[in-house]
Amino acid sequence: MKKRHIVVIGLGGVGGYFGFKISQHNELDNQNKISFIARGETFKRIKENGLILLSAEHSNSVTNPDALYETISDIENPDLILIGVKExxxxxxCNQLAKVITKKTVLLPMMNGADIYDRIRKILPHAIILPSCVYVASxxxxxxIVEHHGKAGHLIFGKDPENPSENINWILHVLKSSMINFDFKENAQLDIWTKFIFIASFGLVTAKHNSSLGAVCSIDSQKEEATKIMREIQAIAHQKRIDLPNDIIQKTFEKALTFPPKTPTSLQLDVHSGxxxxxxELFAGAILKYGQETQIDTSFTEKIYRKIKAAPQNRL
Structure with missing residues (x-):
């Protein structure tokens, strides 16, 4: 069997969790070459101590990849690149990857956002890109050092619509062998937009009010704002022929109620910490961009977007 070169870029909560699993399994069977890309202090720590994952899923909390690089330009002939960077x-x-990928390199973004695939495709028009979304509490x-709590991380991804016949069975084998919980689908867009309608609506409203998931569900004015954002996203998805269920808004609020009421969102925390x-841009920017492309009215999302942009902490 050919030894594949698998590269993990971004060793934060998501990339560190999934990259750890792939690397540690590979230390046992040595079927592939695993490379990590890290910068600054993270590079130094991993070089000295390995990547550490604190999780009930692993009794051995350390893994050492086959190679550790500080710059993407050092990568040679990558077969699979897992992208776990901030949006x-x-x-x-992607601009750096343009210089190192081959026509057979597969890109698997471990990122949540409705426009991630399109943004990568714009810069790398000939790449093989697997649309995806991810669930992991890490x-x-x-x-x-990455810390993981709760359920096992879950990766959902699908075929590249531009390269639907590309054989990626070997990637499924790597993920399965690494004990990664995943679903591979012919078309992952429904899952991606189902996740997006949740994280975008609750992220924007909690950021505007510096509130929590529970507040958005229980305070009528905030619930109405989230509902209006969801309706705009639902209309865009419909125009893009992504058939979100008719009760997606109700289901999204039901999902939010499964979290502790005081749960914050990452956008809220980032905005109010300055x-x-x-x-x-990942949330509101994508909604406004797709609204313009599909001629859907996104004026309410734009209003929330401008309100957050104008907040004092965003003018520092």
Whole structure:
């Protein structure tokens, strides 16, 4: 069997969790070459101590990849690249990848957002890209150490609509052998947009009010705002022939109620801590862009977007 070169870019909560599993399994069977890309202090810590995953799923919490690089330009002949960076770094990473990928390299973004596939495709028009979304409760505890709680992470991805006949069975084998919980589908767009309607609506409303999932579900004015955003997303999805269920809004609120009421969102935390980079463009920016493309009225999302942009902490 050919030894494949698998590269993990971004070793945060998501990339660190899934990358750890692939690397640690490969240490046992040595079927592939696993490379990590890390920068600065994270690079130093992993070089000295390996990547550490604190999780009930693993008694051995350390893995050492076959190779560790600081720059993407050092990668040679990658077969699979797992992208786990923050969304605001995506274009920069893709521009660097353009110089190292081959026509057979498969890109698997471990990112949540309705427009991730399109943004990668715009920069890498001939690449093989697997549309995806991810569920995992993990975070960076400190540089080089990822902590995971709760259910096993879950990766959902589908065929590349531009390259539907591409054989990716070997990737499914790698994920299964690495004990990664995943679903592979002919078309993953329904799952991607189901996740997006939840994270975008609740992210935007909690960021505007500095509130929580429970507040959006229980305070009538916030619930109405989230509902209006969901309706705009639902209309865009319909125009794009993504058939979200008729009761998607009700189901989205029901999902939110499964979390502890005081649960924050990452956008809310980033906005109100004054963090320069955040997910505002990933959520509102994507809705406005797709609204313009599909001629759907997204004026309410735009109103929320401008309100968040104008907040004092965003003008620092």
């Amino acid at each position: 605001y770094d995506l274009e920069r990473i 975070h960076i505890k400190e540089k080089g 963090k320069e980079n955040n997910e505002l």
